[in-house]
Amino acid sequence: LSRCPRHSYVAFYLWLRAQGIDALVHVGAHGTLEWLPGKAVALSDACWPEALTRDWPVLYPFIVNDPGEAAQAKRRLGAVTIGHVPPALVQAETGAGLGRLEALLDEYANADGLDPARRDRLRASIAEEADSVGLGETLGLAGAEDPLARIDAFVCDVKGSQFGEGLHVFGRGEQGAAERAGLLAGLAGERVPAGPSGSPYRGRADVLPTGRNLYAIDPRAVPSRAAQGQGVKLAEELLRRHMQEEGDYLRTL
Known part of the structure; x- marks a missing residue:
């Protein structure tokens, strides 16, 4: 005490x-x-x-x-x-800023391969929108090789996340x-x-x-099947090595 x-x-x-x-x-x-x-x-x-x-x-x-x-x-x-x-x-909501960004990403996906000029305009718009909601610094977009992929992955992560209500x-x-x-x-x-x-x-x-x-x-539930299988392999390897090095099986273990 x-x-x-x-x-x-x-x-x-x-x-x-x-x-x-x-x-x-x-x-x-x-x-x-x-x-x-x-x-x-x-x-x-x-x-x-x-x-x-x-x-x-x-x-x-x-x-x-x-x-x-x-x-x-x-x-x-x-x-x-x-x-x-x-x-x-509950499912996370993207909010107004990320909602606009998500809409632009969807437009970009539709334009990619069909309308290169529109695709390039959307790429610039996505970069501007990302900066406006603070993602440029958060995701390190300035030096990124493919900033669009980072933005898309971030928005998908937010949409797929859940939190306790x-x-x-x-x-x-x-x-x-x-x-x-x-x-x-x-x-x-x-x-x-x-x-x-x-x-x-x-x-x-x-x-x-x-x-x-x-x-x-x-x-x-212990051990799991995977753990038991690994244990069998380790035991067999131990016996094999002892036989190889000593020429006899283990007497005690």
């Missing part, structure tokens, strides 16, 4: 204990409680996370695509991490019922079913429904 959190931080948890709370619902991925000074695992009374939570059950709504930091909450708080979905992804509200949306059920089951002292972690927006449909107790690694 040589390194102390500030007094107001400790006082809050002491106040909770004075209120006689039955469980602690820790909201936010991630908080600070699981990162306080002390041992990494198997905490003792001299470790701040253990000193502040003691025997409280800790339920921790946690974003489902962050298993690394969820594992920290499990190791140092003994938390039941209730997975919730990330914020919804706002924040997820726990217990709402398509997975809301499952998330509420998981939290209420934990508060009732019932078992919260385990579930995998990962991003549902990157092909991990198995993380749905959320509201389950996250785990970082599924031992049934």
Whole structure:
């Protein structure tokens, strides 16, 4: 306990204990409680996370695509991490400036090979429009071998990108019922079913429904087929080299 959190931080948890709370619902991925000074695992009374939570059950709504930091909450708080979905992804909009640039690029593609004079005029217009929206400096167009290709690639990247819209509200949306059920089951002292972690927006449909107790690694999926195949090749090569150099198989490994 040589390194102390500030007094107001400790006082809050002491106040909770004075209120006689039955469980602690820790909201936010991630908080600070699981990162306080002390041992990494198997905490003792001299470790701040253990000193502040003691025997409280800790339920921790946690974003489902962050298993690394969820594992920290499990190791140092003994938390039941209730997975919730990330914020919804929406398609990026090009905006007015990039919209005009996109229209010019489309015109250029139509004119290329059909109307060389119009194509050259459009090339100049595209360069002017790119400069007007600040892409000349951003993309380093002045010394580029093919500035048009850079501009086109940038606009395509923007159009194809997605971003999180706002924040997820726990217990709402398509997975809301499952998330509420998981939290209420934990508060009732019932078992919260385990579930995998990962991003549902990157092909991990198995993380749905959320509201389950996250785990970082599924031992049934390790090693992958590719990793197992590579391991077989390495083992065979080791045996081959030993036989070649020593004239006998390995006795122990």
